[in-house]
Every structure is written in C-alpha cells, then in structure tokens.
Amino acid sequence: MISTFNLTKLNSLLKDFYTLTQIRITVFDDTFRELAAYPEEIAPFCRLLRTDPAAEKECRRCDAVACETASRQHSPFTYQCHSGLTESIAPLYMGNIVIGYLLFGHVFSYSSHEEGWENIQKLCKDYKVDMERLKDACWERPLISENYIESASHILQAVASYLCLERMAIIGQKELPVMIDEYIMKHFTEEIDVQSICEHFQIGKTTLYEIANQNYGAGIAAHIRSLRISKAESLLVSRPEMRISEIAAECGFNDYNYFITIFKKATGMPPKQYRQINRRNFLSPA
Structure with missing residues (x-):
C-alpha cells in the first residue's frame, strides 16, 4: 500500500x-x-x-x-x-x-x-x-x-x-487492501465469505489470504466472525428489548445454535449470561 x-x-x-x-x-x-x-x-x-x-x-x-x-x-x-x-x-x-x-x-x-x-x-x-x-x-x-x-x-x-x-x-490511493476492508465493514452482517469477496474483486483466494494475514493477522472468515461477535456484544448490552435470536440474525448468524457456540467460545460465556453481567455494569453508576 x-x-x-x-x-x-x-x-x-x-x-x-x-x-x-x-x-x-x-x-x-x-x-x-x-x-x-x-x-x-x-x-x-x-x-x-x-x-x-x-x-x-x-x-x-x-x-x-x-x-x-x-x-x-x-x-x-x-x-x-x-x-x-x-x-x-x-x-x-x-x-x-x-x-x-x-x-x-x-x-x-x-x-x-x-x-x-x-x-x-x-x-x-x-x-x-x-x-x-x-x-x-x-x-x-x-x-x-x-x-x-x-x-x-x-x-x-x-x-x-x-x-x-x-x-x-x-x-494516498485506494488500493486493494483498503477497498477490501471497506467492503467487509459494509457487508459483514450479510452473506459474505471468501468466495464472494474474491468474485467481487476478481482476485484469487491466495491473494485474499495474503492481504488478510498482513492486515488482520487472521483469515477472512475469522475476521468476519470477530466483527459479528463485537456487534453482538454491543447489541446485547445496548438493546435489551431485542431477543437473542434477533441479535444473532442482525449480526449475520443465520444458525442460532451456531451463534451460541461461537459467542461462548469467543467471550467465555453464553449470550444470555453476557447480557446479564454487562447490562448490570452498564446501568451501574460510576
């Protein structure tokens, strides 16, 4: 770049x-x-x-x-x-x-x-x-x-x-890594994967893997999961009226059980417990 x-x-x-x-x-x-x-x-x-x-x-x-x-x-x-x-x-x-x-x-x-x-x-x-x-x-x-x-x-x-x-x-100029990052940030809650990104930018998987490792230190799929989990964490705390299944869908997880598994692996607790603990901290006065 x-x-x-x-x-x-x-x-x-x-x-x-x-x-x-x-x-x-x-x-x-x-x-x-x-x-x-x-x-x-x-x-x-x-x-x-x-x-x-x-x-x-x-x-x-x-x-x-x-x-x-x-x-x-x-x-x-x-x-x-x-x-x-x-x-x-x-x-x-x-x-x-x-x-x-x-x-x-x-x-x-x-x-x-x-x-x-x-x-x-x-x-x-x-x-x-x-x-x-x-x-x-x-x-x-x-x-x-x-x-x-x-x-x-x-x-x-x-x-x-x-x-x-x-x-x-x-x-100085929007080169490929920048365009890919912007595209992912805009579409990470949608149906997006390595194949669709490669097709969109007309590049090979090897090129995409090299860009991902250099800029994210992880593969594309892992980076997208991380973005989705971060968004889920935010919604669990800031939107108490939303059901957990709704949050899963909002963040790009079509499989509810998969979302529970991935979320627990990333945070160390299931979404419901995460909401309870962090919502309490969110409401507590400083």
Missing part, C-alpha cells in the same frame, strides 16, 4: 517529540521504509555498528519484526534490539489497515554503562566492528530508566493517534 504523509507537519511533530524526550524518533511506511526522522543522523553507536553489512542487515530485520509485532497487538511494542539498545514502536492505523509505524530507538536502558557494555559486547561479538570505538560510543549514550521509556512510549502512542486524527498520515 502507498501512504502519503504531510512531511512538513510530520517533521515538526518529530522535532517536538525529540525536544521533550531527547530520544530519536523515526517514521516508517507500511513496507518498513524509513520516511522521516529527527534528528536525521543516527547515533554514533548505530552508525559504527552498521558499517558491518551483517549488522546492518540484522538492524533492518529487527525493525521489520518489531513492526509486525506492534501491528499484531495493535499497540506500542517496546523491546531490546539485536545489539542491546531499547526501542519502542507504534503502528499507524486507518480503520483496520496499517499505513505506517512510529519508532523511537537507540536508547541505552541500563543501570550503568558497565552493565550495558557487558551485555552489548556479548551480543555484538560476531560483528566486524572496532569494539573499542563501540565501547566509547556506549559511554556517549545517556542512561535512560525503564520508567522514562514507558512514559516516552505513552507519548509515542499519543503522537500516532494524533497523526491519524489530524489526517497528517493519509492513504
């Missing part, structure tokens, strides 16, 4: 994040290609490490894996990279589609430089780099606490939300 960004506003926001946190922040598109960063220069530690092609390749792989993990869990993901520095990444969403990622990184999160160097030395021992210079680069990095990183991660999530709300990150 091709995503377009208002880079002028984006760079201003990245600069604000850095001013507050003193942590470098980067924007990737949905193919893990770097679009913007502040500051533009990476830390001397990373610059030195990436002089080894194997280390640079591992850096890119590490970023891609982190992007995929954050996308699957729909929330910021904080982790230690392959070289021992701490990074955090947040996905950018438009609807259910990932259009990019925000990442802050190169953070030296240890209680002391000695502790950090001991770990980093082990992780980087196979790379062809000057270890004395790498050690000096470690000592240049400020010590950052876990609490500070957690707070910065919260700000990162706020920035990601702001980017989408302000339309600073927009989908």
Whole structure:
C-alpha cells in the first residue's frame, strides 16, 4: 500500500517529540521504509555498528519484526534490539489497515554503562566492528530508566493517534487492501465469505489470504466472525428489548445454535449470561 504523509507537519511533530524526550524518533511506511526522522543522523553507536553489512542487515530485520509485532497487538511494542539498545514502536492505523509505524530507538536502558557494555559486547561479538570505538560510543549514550521509556512510549502512542486524527498520515490511493476492508465493514452482517469477496474483486483466494494475514493477522472468515461477535456484544448490552435470536440474525448468524457456540467460545460465556453481567455494569453508576 502507498501512504502519503504531510512531511512538513510530520517533521515538526518529530522535532517536538525529540525536544521533550531527547530520544530519536523515526517514521516508517507500511513496507518498513524509513520516511522521516529527527534528528536525521543516527547515533554514533548505530552508525559504527552498521558499517558491518551483517549488522546492518540484522538492524533492518529487527525493525521489520518489531513492526509486525506492534501491528499484531495493535499497540506500542517496546523491546531490546539485536545489539542491546531499547526501542519502542507504534503502528499507524486507518480503520483496520496499517499505513505506517512510529519508532523511537537507540536508547541505552541500563543501570550503568558497565552493565550495558557487558551485555552489548556479548551480543555484538560476531560483528566486524572496532569494539573499542563501540565501547566509547556506549559511554556517549545517556542512561535512560525503564520508567522514562514507558512514559516516552505513552507519548509515542499519543503522537500516532494524533497523526491519524489530524489526517497528517493519509492513504494516498485506494488500493486493494483498503477497498477490501471497506467492503467487509459494509457487508459483514450479510452473506459474505471468501468466495464472494474474491468474485467481487476478481482476485484469487491466495491473494485474499495474503492481504488478510498482513492486515488482520487472521483469515477472512475469522475476521468476519470477530466483527459479528463485537456487534453482538454491543447489541446485547445496548438493546435489551431485542431477543437473542434477533441479535444473532442482525449480526449475520443465520444458525442460532451456531451463534451460541461461537459467542461462548469467543467471550467465555453464553449470550444470555453476557447480557446479564454487562447490562448490570452498564446501568451501574460510576
């Protein structure tokens, strides 16, 4: 998918994040290609490490894996990279589609430089780099606490939300994944399945499966069931006058017994019990 960004506003926001946190922040598109960063220069530690092609390749792989993990869990993901520095990444969403990622990184999160160097030395021992210079680069990095990183991660999530709300990150053209997502959201309570979607968009099942796994982390049928269950949960609480059989039909379940089975599997309780418990909570004063 091709995503377009208002880079002028984006760079201003990245600069604000850095001013507050003193942590470098980067924007990737949905193919893990770097679009913007502040500051533009990476830390001397990373610059030195990436002089080894194997280390640079591992850096890119590490970023891609982190992007995929954050996308699957729909929330910021904080982790230690392959070289021992701490990074955090947040996905950018438009609807259910990932259009990019925000990442802050190169953070030296240890209680002391000695502790950090001991770990980093082990992780980087196979790379062809000057270890004395790498050690000096470690000592240049400020010590950052876990609490500070957690707070910065919260700000990162706020920035990601702001980017989408302000339309600073927009989908540049309606490509196939976007059109499929819109179609599913419009028709998920109707007779819809893999075959009908493939016929509508004139694509093969393999293409549809690849799009579903990339954007939903699940198959089309599982995604549609999830949407239907979510709608049923909402109706059970907000529409007490509706019979459960009516809700099942309203959400696209023509087989009432199947609906009961699937709902219980998804929520851990049958619809009637779910309504009783959550309706009580809904009516209780805060």
